[in-house]
Amino acid sequence: MIQRFAFLVWPILSGILAAVALLIYLPDTFAPQTNTVQIRQVDTPSTEMRGPFSYADAVEHAASSVVNIYTRTVVPSSNKQIYSDPSIRKYYDAKTGHKERIQSSLGSGVILSPEGYIATNNHVISGADSIVVALKDGREATATVVGNDPDTDLAVLKINLTNLPSITVSSSANLRVGDVALAIGNPFGVGQTVTMGIISATGRNQLGLNTYEDFIQTDAAINPGNSGGALINAEGNLIGINTAIFTRSGGSQGIGFAIPSDQAKQVMQDLIDHGRVIRGWVGVEAQEITPELAESFGLKDTKGLIIAGIYRDGPAHKAGLLPGDILLEIGGKKIVNSFNSMYSVARMPPGTVLPVKIWRNGEAKELEITVTQRPAIANPITEIPAQPSTEETNKEKASQ
Incomplete structure (x- = not known):
């Protein structure tokens, strides 16, 4: 019986020895398969990541330049119920029943120059009859309004004091x-x-x-x-x-x-x-393109602005733009949205020659617009109400 299975001994023994050798020298061969996940770990933060334990020096450097602003506004008021009380009737106008009252508000400002110019928000001082600025060192002064810009909600005040601290500005x-x-x-x-x-x-x-x-x-x-x-x-x-x-x-x-x-x-x-902010202006009213509009104009995407209106005799009108044109690029940059385009134009100085790329009647065209100064709100400009015909456009261009 033993002799019958003797020929199997050496193959079995060889297999066992080979398995032992693999376990010793190549242990990963029989290890279960796992997904490798690479995780980067640092034991200690780098020096650049360590912040200061205190910001007292930064605050001390800037705090004296930050002021408190107190405003007073005289507003009319009326109260018929109070007016009917004889004990206080004498404080009211006998004919109208009106009496003035004082409305106070507060805000903050920043001294930007030793000459006494202070930056604040327009809504802090808008409509105020008197403005008082209080410094951190205890001094107070009446401020005058140098100018305001509601479009950015900024205003500049001026106070007449000596030895004024001014803040340093970082870009x-x-x-x-x-x-x-x-x-x-x-x-x-x-x-x-x-x-x-x-x-x-x-x-x-x-x-x-x-x-x-x-x-x-x-x-x-x-x-x-x-x-x-x-x-x-x-x-x-x-x-x-x-x-x-x-x-x-x-x-x-x-x-x-x-x-x-x-x-x-x-x-x-x-x-x-x-006395006012100088901004660039091209004289158009534009709206963003919807997917439906893009499809109707044969455009591949919605990156563009459709010209909804053009101000007569404005820069865009003189350059040949028409209502219905689609702005694709301004100054060599593709349109992102209406706000970014408007803001980029506003930051351009008047006189800048601005190349624009438009889409008209199924093809791209390139024009140049000379940026001018944005008109004051007090001087409205008439809009072109609708897109003129080709004949009217030629006559209009010829007459310029």
């Missing part, structure tokens, strides 16, 4: 999401207050707050009274003017907005030099 173009941000202002009138957060986003627009929006978003607490105050970086340099918050309770909920320092500087300089 807002260098901001990155995640940078530390500190908000300084006078929330609820409790006195100068500092809150800390980060830059949550840049270039926020289409919020319905201003005509020209390019907001810095931050979660540093901004409350009523902070408007017009300073948003500074970790070095204490100005990066924005605090302006608005999104809230359902009336207080801060971590979504605040500030006007970038670059925009604030440009508006302030224009208001000081010209």
